[in-house]
Amino acid sequence: MKQCCLLIIACMAVCYSYAQQLNGRVADAQTKEVLPGVNIRLLHQFAGHQTDAQGKYTIAASAADSIEISYMGYITRQIAVATAAKMPVLYLQPRTTNLNEIIVSSSRDKQYRTEAPVAISTISPQTLQDTKATTLDKVLNKVSGVYMVDLGNEQHTMAIRQPIGYKSLFLYLEDGIPIRTTGDFNHNALIEVNMAALRNIEVIRGPASSLYGSEAVGGAVNFITMAPTWIPVAKVQVEGSNWGYKRTDVRVSGTTGKTGYAIGGYYARQTNGYMDHSDFHKLAVTAKLEHQFNDKNKWINTATLINYKTDQTGGLDSAHFFAKDYRNFQTFSYREVKALRLRSTLEHTWNSSNHTSFTAFFRNSTIGQNPFYAIRDIKNTLRANGEINKDAFQSYGAIVQHRKNIAWKQAVLITGVSVDYSPATYVADYIAIDKDKAGYYISYQPTDSVLTDYRVGLLNTAAYAQFEFSPAENLRVVAALRYDRMDYDFNNHLTPSAFTGAPSERNNFNALTPKLGLTYNLGNNRGLYANYSVGFAPPNISELYRGVKVPVLQSATYYNYEAGGWFAFAQNKGSVDVSLYTMKGTNEIVSVRNESGAYENRNTGATTHRGIEWNIKYTPLQSIFFRTGGTYAAHIFNAYTEKGVVYNNNRMNNAPQWITNTEITWKPLSLRGFRLGGEWQYVGSYYMDPANTTMYGGYHLFNARVGYQYHGFECWLNCMNLGDQLYATTAEKSAYGKSYRPGPRQTFNVGVAYTFTGKK
Incomplete structure (x- = not known):
């Protein structure tokens, strides 16, 4: 009888070790925003789980196991299940030299950079944080092919695949919506941008009229x-x-x-x-x-x-x-x-x-x-x-x-x-x-x-x-x-x-x-x-x-x-x-x-x-x-x-x-x-x-x-x-x-x- 009880307890312990539910969220280490679609898997398994729209995940794991957290554009992280269980939020660091980041401007929807046949550059939250720009030209001029002209006190004009000029050849967007209406272009339009509320900036060089319409000639920002x-x-x-x-x-x-x-x-x-x-x-x-x-x-x-x-x-x-x-x-x-x-x-x-x-x-x-x-x-x-x-x-x-x-x-x-x-x-x-x-x-x-x-x-x-x-x-x-x-x-x-x-x-x-x-x-x-x-x-x-x-x-x-x-x-x-x-x-x-x-x-x-x-x-x-x-x-x-x-x-x-x-x-x-x-x-x-x-x-x-x-x-x-x-x-x-x-x-x-x- 005693041996039977010990066997039952051992089996319950083994089952519990494999049936433990690990719950948490994954977020960006810099912006503290949740990350949907992050891959969470046990190290010894190929298949895994993805975080939902609120960055949540649930995975069954043994306390003695480890999990791998991976997401395109971020540094992959491995962490013991016992440690992860004590952390309600797991943070991922963006890659410094990332080539395949997620962009939204090329298709008006999320996609990988390597799937977009356009010249597009991203100014990351880390760049915005480190630059401490008082005017937007100080970050936009870091993008190849871009010369944003400082006219004083946030006044400006632009040159992207075009000479320095004042014509309506550039489209400025906020979350994919033009800042100004078609037909009433102003080269000083970026005065109307709130620099303190930016997460990141995407710059398309060359025409983007097939998605965004008029004025997206030299580029779209x-x-x-x-x-x-x-x-x-x-x-x-x-x-x-x-x-x-x-x-x-x-x-x-x-x-x-x-x-x-x-x-x-x-x-x-x-x-x-x-x-x-x-x-x-x-x-x-x-x-x-x-x-x-x-x-x-x-x-x-x-x-x-x-x-x-x-x-x-x-x-x-x-x-x-x-x-x-x-x-x-x-x-x-x-x-x-x-x-x-x-x-x-x-x-x-x-x-x-x-x-x-x-x-x-x-x-x-x-x-x-x-x-x-x-x-x-x-x-x-x-x-x-x-x-x-x-x-x-x-x-x-x-x-x-x-x-x-x-x-x-x-x-x-x-x-x-x-x-x-x-x-x-x-x-x-x-x-x-x-x-x-x-x-x-x-x-x-x-x-x-x-x-x-x-x-x-x-x-x-x-x-x-x-x-x-x-x-x-x-x-x-x-x-x-x-x-x-x-x-x-x-x-x-x-x-x-x-x-x-x-x-x-x-x-x-x-x-x-x-x-x-x-x-x-x-x-x-x-x-x-x-x-x-x-x-x-x-x-x-x-x-x-x-x-x-x-x-x-x-x-x-x-x-x-x-x-x-x-x-x-x-x-x-x-x-x-x-x-x-x-x-x-x-x-x-x-x-x-x-x-x-x-x-x-x-x-x-x-x-x-x-x-x-x-x-x-x-x-x-x-x-x-x-x-x-x-x-x-x-x-x-x-x-x-x-x-x-x-x-x-x-x-x-x-x-x-x-x-x-x-x-x-x-x-x-x-x-x-x-x-x-x-x-x-x-x-x-x-x-x-x-x-x-x-x-x-x-x-x-x-x-x-x-x-x-x-x-x-x-x-x-x-x-x-x-x-x-x-x-x-x-x-x-x-x-x-x-x-x-x-x-x-x-x-x-x-x-x-x-x-x-x-x-x-």
């Missing part, structure tokens, strides 16, 4: 906002610079039951900078609420509010620029931005093969300004002309998308429709300006004269589809097609003229944009890709209607051919990502000077853009990370005539051939939390005018960053423009002379932060 953390987290940081810049960031996040919340924002203020009349302030707040009803239904709501105002500073002439004379002759010019964006998304998973999302959104944006560039001197007097204008729109829109996985050839079909109705208004009032003998614009007087006053009903409807399949092992083919129709209902509130604008009328533009691409997996984190894509950009409403008798502009179209690949080396300690492209533009909208000396927009341009882009990451030692990226490109006029002068085969103005950014970071193992980094930004020489008569020599810029993090406390010191280099972010030549936009002088930015992390 998708700003992905923070997600709620599993555990309660609160962060406060303050920073300031030697040039009067002060900023405070706050972020609070957590999950209660099935509902997650996140609130993040910042207030920044600049006073007494190195240039006269260069103050600004900005308030940015984003709130997100996510509710996971169950494994099949999720509801996401996001709201962003921006309130911004800055003094405007223009470029300097040669004498003032090279003498480092930063006096500003503007004393009252300004730009003011107010924006509100609301978004609500319902996601439903029908089964393992079908997923649908419905998004409704609202946007309200107003840009008011007294622009320096609209000031015109009256000859032989101390008087000038100018204007105060306001551009505003409201948007009401919806996007419905469905994804279907098909068993045949591992196929995936993504289809969607979208509608965006955005009534827009533009008003410009004439002002009379006084100058003093020193050349300062000292005051202005409003008048009763209205220069421009119109309303445009902008309606953009679209349908798109993308089909992916694998016709052979390791080969993936992607085909996409989108149809857009843009309707402009223009109502001029003034008597039409060559200045007040065109007569009231309706215009519409249509575009069918295809994409065909393929990827080939060579194995061992190596692969090749190629694609053909088309991008288009309809005329902006200000180009189409303002200052013209009859609107005659057509959409510009761009045809892009590219190929590239990604290659891991040194036992996955390093990686190379390279792209080669040729893009031809037709019907480009350019500013042409007519016989009267005035500028007008015409479809007279045809261009060719060719280049190579590269990005190399290497970790020779565990404590050292090296990255370099850049582009070598040629931008050529094929057909461009200005005032009777033909500039065919000239290099396009404001088009650097070389742009590179290189960085090395040291994080010593003996001093956890410490980092020291150095960065070199190089912008090569370029012509300042289409005639190719004057060249700007470009610049070298060196930056240094040092920081230390201990538990929840963090401090840092960034030195931008380490050598106090005199350089221009833009250099242009016109009939009025040369103009240089001075880059920021040597700047020391110091900050401290504390993160409160709760427990569950």
